[in-house]
Amino acid sequence: MADQSLAVQLLLTGNEIMSGDTVDSNSALIARRLGELGIAVERKVALGDERKALISELAAMAECADLVIVNGGLGPTVDDLTAEVLAAVAGVAIEEHAGAIAHLEQWCGRRKLQLNAANRKQALLPAGATLLDNPIGSAVGFEMTVGRCRILCTPGVPGELARMLDTIVDDLAARLGRPSERSVLRLQTFGIGESTAQQLIADHCPDWPAGVELGFRAGAPQLEIKLTVNRARDLAARDACRAQLEDLFGDHIIGEGDATLAGTVLELLRRRGETLTTAESCTGGLIASLLTRVPGSSDGFHAGFVTYANDIKASVLGVSEADLTSHGAVSEPVVRQMALGALERASADYAIAVSGIAGPDGGSADKPVGTVWLAWGSRENLQALELCWPVERNLFQTMLAAAGLDMIRRRLLGIDSQPRYFAQRRANAK
Amino acid sequence: MADQSLAVQLLLTGNEIMSGDTVDSNSALIARRLGELGIAVERKVALGDERKALISELAAMAECADLVIVNGGLGPTVDDLTAEVLAAVAGVAIEEHAGAIAHLEQWCGRRKLQLNAANRKQALLPAGATLLDNPIGSAVGFEMTVGRCRILCTPGVPGELARMLDTIVDDLAARLGRPSERSVLRLQTFGIGESTAQQLIADHCPDWPAGVELGFRAGAPQLEIKLTVNRARDLAARDACRAQLEDLFGDHIIGEGDATLAGTVLELLRRRGETLTTAESCTGGLIASLLTRVPGSSDGFHAGFVTYANDIKASVLGVSEADLTSHGAVSEPVVRQMALGALERASADYAIAVSGIAGPDGGSADKPVGTVWLAWGSRENLQALELCWPVERNLFQTMLAAAGLDMIRRRLLGIDSQPRYFAQRRANAK
Numbered sequence: 001m002a003d004q005s006l007a008v009q010l011l012l013t014g015n016e017i018m019s020g021d022t023v024d025s026n027s028a029l030i031a032r033r034l035g036e037l038g039i040a041v042e043r044k045v046a047l048g049d050e051r052k053a054l055i056s057e058l059a060a061m062a063e064c065a066d067l068v069i070v071n072g073g074l075g076p077t078v079d080d081l082t083a084e085v086l087a088a089v090a091g092v093a094i095e096e097h098a099g100a101i102a103h104l105e106q107w108c109g110r111r112k113l114q115l116n117a118a119n120r121k122q123a124l125l126p127a128g129a130t131l132l133d134n135p136i137g138s139a140v141g142f143e144m145t146v147g148r149c150r151i152l153c154t155p156g157v158p159g160e161l162a163r164m165l166d167t168i169v170d171d172l173a174a175r176l177g178r179p180s181e182r183s184v185l186r187l188q189t190f191g192i193g194e195s196t197a198q199q200l201i202a203d204h205c206p207d208w209p210a211g212v213e214l215g216f217r218a219g220a221p222q223l224e225i226k227l228t229v230n231r232a233r234d235l236a237a238r239d240a241c242r243a244q245l246e247d248l249f250g251d252h253i254i255g256e257g258d259a260t261l262a263g264t265v266l267e268l269l270r271r272r273g274e275t276l277t278t279a280e281s282c283t284g285g286l287i288a289s290l291l292t293r294v295p296g297s298s299d300g301f302h303a304g305f306v307t308y309a310n311d312i313k314a315s316v317l318g319v320s321e322a323d324l325t326s327h328g329a330v331s332e333p334v335v336r337q338m339a340l341g342a343l344e345r346a347s348a349d350y351a352i353a354v355s356g357i358a359g360p361d362g363g364s365a366d367k368p369v370g371t372v373w374l375a376w377g378s379r380e381n382l383q384a385l386e387l388c389w390p391v392e393r394n395l396f397q398t399m400l401a402a403a404g405l406d407m408i409r410r411r412l413l414g415i416d417s418q419p420r421y422f423a424q425r426r427a428n429a430k
Numbered sequence: 431m432a433d434q435s436l437a438v439q440l441l442l443t444g445n446e447i448m449s450g451d452t453v454d455s456n457s458a459l460i461a462r463r464l465g466e467l468g469i470a471v472e473r474k475v476a477l478g479d480e481r482k483a484l485i486s487e488l489a490a491m492a493e494c495a496d497l498v499i500v501n502g503g504l505g506p507t508v509d510d511l512t513a514e515v516l517a518a519v520a521g522v523a524i525e526e527h528a529g530a531i532a533h534l535e536q537w538c539g540r541r542k543l544q545l546n547a548a549n550r551k552q553a554l555l556p557a558g559a560t561l562l563d564n565p566i567g568s569a570v571g572f573e574m575t576v577g578r579c580r581i582l583c584t585p586g587v588p589g590e591l592a593r594m595l596d597t598i599v600d601d602l603a604a605r606l607g608r609p610s611e612r613s614v615l616r617l618q619t620f621g622i623g624e625s626t627a628q629q630l631i632a633d634h635c636p637d638w639p640a641g642v643e644l645g646f647r648a649g650a651p652q653l654e655i656k657l658t659v660n661r662a663r664d665l666a667a668r669d670a671c672r673a674q675l676e677d678l679f680g681d682h683i684i685g686e687g688d689a690t691l692a693g694t695v696l697e698l699l700r701r702r703g704e705t706l707t708t709a710e711s712c713t714g715g716l717i718a719s720l721l722t723r724v725p726g727s728s729d730g731f732h733a734g735f736v737t738y739a740n741d742i743k744a745s746v747l748g749v750s751e752a753d754l755t756s757h758g759a760v761s762e763p764v765v766r767q768m769a770l771g772a773l774e775r776a777s778a779d780y781a782i783a784v785s786g787i788a789g790p791d792g793g794s795a796d797k798p799v800g801t802v803w804l805a806w807g808s809r810e811n812l813q814a815l816e817l818c819w820p821v822e823r824n825l826f827q828t829m830l831a832a833a834g835l836d837m838i839r840r841r842l843l844g845i846d847s848q849p850r851y852f853a854q855r856r857a858n859a860k
Contacts (some may be wrong), residue, residue, distance in 0.1 A: 016647050018471050020461030021656075023453060027476075031450030041448050046457075046474040053473070076625035077646060085566040110820065113854060118625040118632075136822060138625075157648075159822065208488070217451050226451070277735070278715075284722020285708075285715035291823055292714020295790055297738075303746060304736030306708070312733040316775055321459040345746055360725055394723055 072156035221402035269300030277346035317341030468612035502586035651832035699730030747771030
């Protein structure tokens with residue numbers, strides 16, 4: 001699978017991953033980043049915070065691997081054993097590292113904190129260790145070589161690990177001496193399930209080329225489709241595959257790389273100098289939150305309304321109380337008036353309005369849990385649709401927030417055709 | 431760590447977990463289910479679908495563990511190697527298992543499918559293996575004993591694994607013959623970092639009892655402190671430790687188990703029949719979203735306002751345009767007026783208002799990125815404070831949303847003392 005012959009193993013530490021309290025996503029991140037260089041991880045071992053077991057495992061790994069990445073155990077507590085474990089394996093002492101102290105002082109200084117004894121413990125490293133830069137956290141990353149094996153010790157906090165991996169991957173690329181020919185194209189989609197995507201490709205692309213590796217990564221709400229080639233000469237075949245996927249999935253493709261629905265919508269708005277507002281009932285502010293997570297979102301998003309209660313829909317957004325009574329909050333007249341009220345109050349060009357039954361309570365025979373009315377568009381051209389998406393509460397909120405953003409994306413791109421989930425999720429007998 | 435002396439290891443198989451395309455959550459599920467019986471997993475190893483590596487790893491595990499659970503590799507494709515790997519380790523042949531064929535025929539029959547060659551491959555098991563019941567999927571689970579080690583082979587599909595674990599856990603409980611004495615107490619805290627917590631305990635609890643295991647799980651925004659005892663006779667010592675922690679951390683403890691700030695605030699509101707509203711600028715709807723993730727949140731939360739732009743703060747919440755101009759959006763008068771505007775428009779009893787600079791842009795020398803004004807309380811008693819929390823944008827939003835909820839929690843509980851983060855995060859020269 002990989003074109004580099006480096007033998008790489010991961011050692012993951014922490015009682016929380018052994019007890020199942022934490023799901024380890026760090027090792028997947030490390031594997032994906034190394035994969036960009038064509039480096040495969042051949043073995044991962046996870047252990048609790050037990051000195052003896054860690055020492056024996058790391059010593060065994062150092063015997064047979066070229067590169068070991070240790071994750072976790074860099075923190076200030078007594079549970080954090082990585083430095084002393086590596087020192088034992090390397091047969092060196094633990095000592096205070098001047099560079100690590102400087103890093104910690106700087107980190108505390110930025111936060112106007114005093115360096116305490118617990119922080120100082122983080123600067124106790126195996127003698128001869130070299131620092132790995134952590135631009136955002138207090139944890140001190142470090143590396144040293146034992147025998148012929150390079151051992152990198154990285155932080156368990158996912159954001160800190162992600163930043164440190166940038167440096168590690170750059171350094172590995174330089175050490176490998178030649179640019180990898182590996183190329184990964186990631187397409188982000190919304191509105192297609194993984195099994196449907198696989199079936200479509202199996203049915204329509206029977207002659208998939210051997211040099212183009214196809215992968216999927218299903219996350220709610222998006223599905224990533226990944227095309228990997230390991231040799232430059234397969235790039236033309238990759239581009240042909242991409243064209244086939246674009247034919248198959250069409251406007252369900254949001255963009256490349258890390259594209260998100262919220263980021264794409266904000267970029268489309270920015271180019272047009274237009275703005276979007278939200279009127280949310282069952283999604284409860286999630287659409288606004290997804291938009292405002294994006295840096296610079298203030299250009300395209302000025303105001304959002306969370307109108308959870310009926311009287312608030314009336315008083316804040318001007319929804320007709322008569323319509324609330326006669327049609328109920330989860331109805332076309334109400335969701336349209338929510339959108340229009342938000343458009344007016346925010347002086348915005350586009351609105352998304354959502355009113356539905358997230359559950360677990362609140363459903364009825366007529367409108368079961370999962371029923372939702374969605375409205376989207378402008379004052380002049382406002383559309384609305386009833387869907388039924390009967391899944392667990394938080395997944396319901398996630399999928400409906402995404403569907404709302406997707407409809408605005410489609411509007412801004414002038415896409416007329418309906419997404420697949422409209423047919424699949426259309427509410428009963430509509 | 432556990433009171434049962436069973437040595438348990440997990441072997442996780444699959445190229446998709448090695449490449450990072452899939453995050454392994456199965457091993458966490460297995461660990462949590464075994465944890466219910468007081469059984470700890472001492473080691474987990476993950477490998478790709480490579481016959482030789484799998485055989486050597488499983489053989490080594492069988493040498494030193496009492497119980498090995500293998501996950502994945504039971505499917506119908508050539509990548510699915512578990513049966514032949516176990517046969518090689520046990521030194522037996524592979525043969526068609528009559529019970530497995532019956533299971534597959536039944537499974538296909540329910541779906542009106544014909545048993546095909548790929549399905550039949552799933553019935554090829556090591557000679558002498560016993561089936562593990564899979565009530566929902568086609569994969570055939572099986573077990574056998576090699577030397578003194580019991581080896582259970584389970585499916586990689588999470589839903590099928592979950593159902594099979596019900597049977598496995600019941601069977602283990604029966605074999606162990608007595609209920610576990612293990613007891614885990616989890617305390618949720620907000621406003622104390624892991625290193626501070628560790629330091630406080632080290633300083634104030636020098637005689638921590640050996641029978642009470644102390645653990646931490648740092649998540650943004652909460653820190654979980656976990657007290658585990660493995661013998662019933664240590665429960666009194668655990669309760670004494672808990673009392674010490676309550677003295678040390680006091681009102682920074684939110685609650686037990688899975689308590690969250692949003693859930694705690696909603697429960698306090700529900701008991702009083704009162705409501706909360708939100709006026710969010712830099713947190714952009716995150717506080718509203720956290721509240722509405724909780725089932726039943728409509729009792730205590732009726733309306734939220736996301737007023738990201740200055741003119742919206744004026745038009746929607748009635749903030750004085752003169753104050754916006756003279757003091758700026760990130761100022762005490764503005765955040766107080768945001769809170770009061772939301773209180774009036776939502777007819778709510780309490781409000782949280784937040785206005786700050788989440789970054790990465792928008793800071794100035796006077797008000798750097800991370801500067802934020804927070805207001806909280808009721809019409810009659812509205813408090814406000816300026817903090818500076820200079821961290822990455824999404825972490826800033828997470829921590830400020832939590833701080834807002836925490837201040838309402840403190841108000842509802844009548845807590846007068848200030849949280850530790852007020853002192854640490856107080857803005858310059860205030």
